[in-house]
Amino acid sequence: MSVRAARGGFFTRVGAMIVKEFIQLRRDRVTFATMIMIPLLQLILFGYAINTTPRHLPTAVFTHENNEVSRAILAALRNTAFFSFVREVKSAEDAEHMIRAGEVLFFVEIPAGFERALRRGDAPQLLVAADATDPVGSANALAALAGVVNSALVRERFVDAPGSAAFEIVQHRRYNPAGTSQLNIVPGLLGTILTMTMLIFTALSVTREIERGTMESLLSMPIHPVEIMLGKITPYVLVGILQALLIMGAGMILFGVPLEGSAILLAVATLLFIVVNLSIGYTFSTLAQNQLQAVQMSFMFFLPSILLSGFMFPFSGMPLWAQWIGEGLPLTHYLRMVRGILLKGSGFSDLTTDAGALVVLMLVAMAIAVARFRQTLD
Amino acid sequence: MRTAAAPAPDPDVVIEVEGLSKSFGGHRVVDNLTMRVRRGQIYGFLGPNGSGKTTTIRMLCGLLTPDAGRGTCLGMDILTESRAIREHVGYMTQRFSLYQDLSVRENLEFVARLYGVPQPEAAATQALQRLGLEGRGKQLAGALSGGWKQRLALGACILPGPDLLLLDEPTAGVDPQARREFWEQIHDLAAEGLTVLVSTHYMDEAERCHEIAYIAYGKLLAQGTVQSVIAAAGLTTVTVEVKGEAGQEAGRLARDLARDLSQRAGVDMVAPFGTALHISGRDATALEAALAPFRSDARLAFRADAPTLEDVFIDLMRRSKDEMR
Numbered sequence: 001m002s003v004r005a006a007r008g009g010f011f012t013r014v015g016a017m018i019v020k021e022f023i024q025l026r027r028d029r030v031t032f033a034t035m036i037m038i039p040l041l042q043l044i045l046f047g048y049a050i051n052t053t054p055r056h057l058p059t060a061v062f063t064h065e066n067n068e069v070s071r072a073i074l075a076a077l078r079n080t081a082f083f084s085f086v087r088e089v090k091s092a093e094d095a096e097h098m099i100r101a102g103e104v105l106f107f108v109e110i111p112a113g114f115e116r117a118l119r120r121g122d123a124p125q126l127l128v129a130a131d132a133t134d135p136v137g138s139a140n141a142l143a144a145l146a147g148v149v150n151s152a153l154v155r156e157r158f159v160d161a162p163g164s165a166a167f168e169i170v171q172h173r174r175y176n177p178a179g180t181s182q183l184n185i186v187p188g189l190l191g192t193i194l195t196m197t198m199l200i201f202t203a204l205s206v207t208r209e210i211e212r213g214t215m216e217s218l219l220s221m222p223i224h225p226v227e228i229m230l231g232k233i234t235p236y237v238l239v240g241i242l243q244a245l246l247i248m249g250a251g252m253i254l255f256g257v258p259l260e261g262s263a264i265l266l267a268v269a270t271l272l273f274i275v276v277n278l279s280i281g282y283t284f285s286t287l288a289q290n291q292l293q294a295v296q297m298s299f300m301f302f303l304p305s306i307l308l309s310g311f312m313f314p315f316s317g318m319p320l321w322a323q324w325i326g327e328g329l330p331l332t333h334y335l336r337m338v339r340g341i342l343l344k345g346s347g348f349s350d351l352t353t354d355a356g357a358l359v360v361l362m363l364v365a366m367a368i369a370v371a372r373f374r375q376t377l378d
Numbered sequence: 379m380r381t382a383a384a385p386a387p388d389p390d391v392v393i394e395v396e397g398l399s400k401s402f403g404g405h406r407v408v409d410n411l412t413m414r415v416r417r418g419q420i421y422g423f424l425g426p427n428g429s430g431k432t433t434t435i436r437m438l439c440g441l442l443t444p445d446a447g448r449g450t451c452l453g454m455d456i457l458t459e460s461r462a463i464r465e466h467v468g469y470m471t472q473r474f475s476l477y478q479d480l481s482v483r484e485n486l487e488f489v490a491r492l493y494g495v496p497q498p499e500a501a502a503t504q505a506l507q508r509l510g511l512e513g514r515g516k517q518l519a520g521a522l523s524g525g526w527k528q529r530l531a532l533g534a535c536i537l538p539g540p541d542l543l544l545l546d547e548p549t550a551g552v553d554p555q556a557r558r559e560f561w562e563q564i565h566d567l568a569a570e571g572l573t574v575l576v577s578t579h580y581m582d583e584a585e586r587c588h589e590i591a592y593i594a595y596g597k598l599l600a601q602g603t604v605q606s607v608i609a610a611a612g613l614t615t616v617t618v619e620v621k622g623e624a625g626q627e628a629g630r631l632a633r634d635l636a637r638d639l640s641q642r643a644g645v646d647m648v649a650p651f652g653t654a655l656h657i658s659g660r661d662a663t664a665l666e667a668a669l670a671p672f673r674s675d676a677r678l679a680f681r682a683d684a685p686t687l688e689d690v691f692i693d694l695m696r697r698s699k700d701e702m703r
Contacts, residue, residue, distance in 0.1 A: 009494070012491055012494055013491070013492055013494070015491065016488055016491030016492050016498075019487075019488070019491070020477065020480065020484070020488050023479075023480055023484055024477065024479050024480065027479045027480075028479070212478070213471070213473045213474070213475045214475050214476065214477055215475075216441065216471045216473075216475050217469070217471055217475035217476060219441055220439050220440075220441055220464060220467070220469040220471075221464060221489070221492045221493065222461065222464045222465040222492065222493060223492050224461075376440065376441055376442055376443055377436060377441050377442055378442055378443055
């Protein structure tokens with residue numbers, strides 16, 4: 001009679017799946033190339049392109065008087081590097097027109113008698129109109145305005161030193177004193193790129209087997225759904241690590257991103273984040289009927305991840321319900337951790353909440369995946 | 379030798395199912411199916427497309443859950459022990475379901491590892507030799523021709539040393555030479571004690587089986603050895619040969635005769651074979667009465683014949699269709 005094989009163990013079967021997945025991954029040259037190129041291209045593209053504190057914004061000036069005070073104000077504004085005076089206009093209508101046409105983003109008007117009123121202590125008005133259709137673009141410049149003008153006037157001794165009536169807005173840009181976008185963007189890109197690639201790769205893994213007909217064979221063999229899942233996730237953990245290394249390496253070399261905290265902590269957090277995303281992608285894979293559905297589900301998840309996680313817009317600025325949605329997204333927690341470790345030097349005790357949240361998300365996703373995995377063709 | 383929780387009444391019975399039913403979307407694909415397969419047998423599973431062959435096979439190996447019925451496979455319950463059944467069953471799917479982007483050897487090693495074969499590489503090498511695929515180990519499975527794919531699929535099925543093979547239309551789209559070799563291999567395996575359940579459309583393949591079952595519209599219509607199935611059908615067959623005419627004339631005569639006969643009571647089936655007609659009826663007397671007027675025609679030679687398996691199956695299918703109406 002046939003040689004009855006000694007029944008293999010859990011690790012043998014998971015190992016068999018891993019080897020199989022690796023070979024398939026290696027054969028798929030295009031996918032493999034994209035896995036390496038996507039993170040690098042995106043990092044370079046977005047790292048250099050995205051700037052949330054834009055400088056040298058075109059500004060029009062309308063001064064009714066030309067004197068020391070107005071010159072000091074304009075010089076101070078120019079020195080912030082936020083404003084670039086492109087035109088001096090002769091009437092308010094001209095300035096309005098330029099803003100509406102998009103030729104300038106700001107319009108500064110120093111009214112007649114400004115100096116005299118200032119010296120008398122009448123608190124005259126200085127008009128600064130901003131094109132706020134892009135709030136992010138104008139916000140930083142506007143925020144800098146009051147303090148800059150005030151200190152300029154104090155320095156030139158047009159007004160009394162701050163203390164009694166005059167006040168100064170104290171602004172500290174902590175952890176990122178220059179407000180450099182890259183320092184924020186690079187950790188964010190690390191998170192979003194990992195989310196996207198990890199989600200899609202595993203989301204396709206089960207549906208691909210179903211579409212190619214190989215699932216029928218696989219299901220008729222003695223392998224447990226948990227073993228299939230682990231076998232399919234593990235190779236992509238390595239891919240994720242490779243991507244993370246590429247992004248971090250390029251981020252440090254190209255953008256000078258610091259590593260204030262522990263590298264080991266960063267590695268652990270990243271590994272956890274990779275596994276969470278793979279689990280979620282795998283869950284989509286068991287829910288979807290075909291590869292197209294799996295991709296759609298991934299994007300349904302990916303978009304809120306970008307918009308509600310605090311990657312693009314400040315998390316605390318969102319209404320409470322949106323924050324709750326955000327708390328359910330792994331990227332939110334990972335961004336906090338990775339920004340903390342890279343820029344603030346956070347230690348493990350600072351990160352326990354977010355790490356815990358990731359573990360919970362991972363377990364929930366895995367549980368759904370295993371429960372939803374169809375062991376039969378019913 | 380099998381350590382089963384619920385021992386089968388007869389240790390030599392490999393498959394025993396009773397009242398198996400399965401519906402998809404309100405359509406009954408398998409209806410109250412009962413069958414027995416003994417150890418070491420090659421059991422042919424025949425029936426038209428969509429008759430429920432694949433569904434039955436999938437229920438046997440636990441890929442589908444029956445809506446009703448019970449049964450054992452290798453002494454294990456198909457409802458509760460399907461995981462254990464999978465370790466001892468080799469299932470060859472109708473469509474090639476190994477990995478096209480893996481090489482022949484990689485596919486075999488993968489299967490060997492999943493079943494926990496002690497030395498997967500050695501087992502794969504052995505399987506390659508057995509299949510005559512030595513030179514093709516590195517070739518991608520997707521690049522193989524139909525016959526080689528089928529050979530590889532069978533090789534992967536028998537590699538872990540199963541006790542039961544479930545083959546779902548294994549020879550569909552395979553050339554006659556490869557088919558013959560395939561069947562030789564099946565017989566060798568059965569001689570070693572392996573039980574084989576094989577579904578097919580081909581009558582010549584059915585005749586190579588020890589026992590056959592015919593299934594149509596989800597119902598098992600006949601079961602037994604080829605001879606007993608033919609005998610049980612109770613068909614009387616007469617062959618009429620058109621002689622002494624030129625080719626075209628003989629063909630026209632045969633066609634007209636076929637049209638005429640098929641309208642008559644007592645004639646259930648007329649099948650042309652060249653210039654000969656194969657005429658069958660369930661009632662021998664009625665058939666004779668229908669043929670009597672033509673007996674005197676000098677151009678026709680009548681000869682009593684044995685019904686073929688094909689005659690029997692087509693008759694069975696028509697009868698069950700009539701019953702359904």
